[in-house]
Amino acid sequence: MEEKSIRIYDSEKTFFSKITSTISKLLIPTKIGINGMIISIKRNNILKAFEALKEAKEQNKKDILSKKLDDAYALYLESIDKHIMDSIYKKVRNNTADEFEKEALSQYYMITHLKETNYTEYKYKKQIYLIGLDYQNVLSEKEKIIERYKKFYCAETETLYKGLLKHYSIKLADNISDAEKQDVFDKIFKTLEEYISNILPIKFELEPNDTYKEILEEFDNFDRFTVGKLDQNDVIEKNMILLGLSRKLFTHSLPLVVAEQCYAKLIEDARSLIVDTKILRKQEKAYSLLISIMEEYNAKLLSSKIYWEKPAQREAFKNFWSKYQDVSKLKDSNYEEYIKQKEILFIKNDLEKVYTNKNKYYKIIRFYKNRLVTLGVMRNLLNSYTSEGEYTKVGEHKKERKLKREAV
Numbered sequence: 001m002e003e004k005s006i007r008i009y010d011s012e013k014t015f016f017s018k019i020t021s022t023i024s025k026l027l028i029p030t031k032i033g034i035n036g037m038i039i040s041i042k043r044n045n046i047l048k049a050f051e052a053l054k055e056a057k058e059q060n061k062k063d064i065l066s067k068k069l070d071d072a073y074a075l076y077l078e079s080i081d082k083h084i085m086d087s088i089y090k091k092v093r094n095n096t097a098d099e100f101e102k103e104a105l106s107q108y109y110m111i112t113h114l115k116e117t118n119y120t121e122y123k124y125k126k127q128i129y130l131i132g133l134d135y136q137n138v139l140s141e142k143e144k145i146i147e148r149y150k151k152f153y154c155a156e157t158e159t160l161y162k163g164l165l166k167h168y169s170i171k172l173a174d175n176i177s178d179a180e181k182q183d184v185f186d187k188i189f190k191t192l193e194e195y196i197s198n199i200l201p202i203k204f205e206l207e208p209n210d211t212y213k214e215i216l217e218e219f220d221n222f223d224r225f226t227v228g229k230l231d232q233n234d235v236i237e238k239n240m241i242l243l244g245l246s247r248k249l250f251t252h253s254l255p256l257v258v259a260e261q262c263y264a265k266l267i268e269d270a271r272s273l274i275v276d277t278k279i280l281r282k283q284e285k286a287y288s289l290l291i292s293i294m295e296e297y298n299a300k301l302l303s304s305k306i307y308w309e310k311p312a313q314r315e316a317f318k319n320f321w322s323k324y325q326d327v328s329k330l331k332d333s334n335y336e337e338y339i340k341q342k343e344i345l346f347i348k349n350d351l352e353k354v355y356t357n358k359n360k361y362y363k364i365i366r367f368y369k370n371r372l373v374t375l376g377v378m379r380n381l382l383n384s385y386t387s388e389g390e391y392t393k394v395g396e397h398k399k400e401r402k403l404k405r406e407a408v
Helices: 015-055 059-093 099-115 119-138 143-173 178-206 216-226 232-249 256-276 280-304 311-328 335-374 396-407
Strands: none
Touching: 015 059, 015 119, 015 143, 059 099, 059 119, 099 119, 119 143, 143 178, 143 256, 178 216, 178 232, 178 256, 216 232, 232 256, 232 280, 256 280, 256 335, 280 311, 280 335, 311 335
């Protein structure tokens, strides 16, 4: 024993460290039990305050109950936060956590990391995360508790998601770089997807179908993209559907001017996909998607736009919209002609926009012109020049060289 006492042991493997680790593991379930009880009490308090506020009719009473709800809500979130640090963190550290707990802690640290760089985003995301974590626990409770909690959960998360989208909308209005704008766009689409995937189905359960009758078809279209691996074309189409749903769900949180920028982003993505894709089938699919985005952009957004920065833009759109309505009349009588004329109208309209930056968009300009030739609207002339009827004279020296080549 004297010889062994002078040996140096790894502190992780000593008898005392093993006992400490074992005791810690034994105490974790107790901690979870205590924290679970506290969360349950705080949850019950907040549900009572939430239901009382909904039933209140007098404004004075509403103000008092609203303050009571805010206080109960703060204590409720604090109890969930404490549960993460006291229980889940220790379980992960002692390697006794399951995959859900490991993922929960990982997400917790990712959100906490935002605190130093973007406090507003952190504030909304942390609340969404904490009550979402407890929602998973509530699903194992009695049916009556689940039903009560769902009403609170939907109402609170809707407010939080609206606040988060409003924050991103304000950020887009700032003078930020293109890379930062891209990041904000990605966050907007991700936030919309989270709400529509996780919260909207619960609202469908709680409220009559007639309430969401207008968006059920669009929701079903979106639901197709929640399963399986998505390619770039699928991602753009999914974002288009999300944006369409947002016009009905988040009209004020995602203002028209921001939605307009989001549509412009999707159109830009679809253009890039067309010119970057080498496989003809995928290019046709991307082109069909581009026409769909353009139609939705004009029909769902620009047609309802009231304020225009420049009167000339408003007049240009009125002219385009008049042509679109004329083309739409063909839909019932001659569907094939309707599809063709609609395609021509959208290509010509976008051609005018991309012509403002020929160097950047020369590939899509060439694609559009070839498409119009195929549709019989334009024709190819000598020297690969494409025109709608006007011929620009080629330099004499070029014509001489061409004649010499033909003579040879």
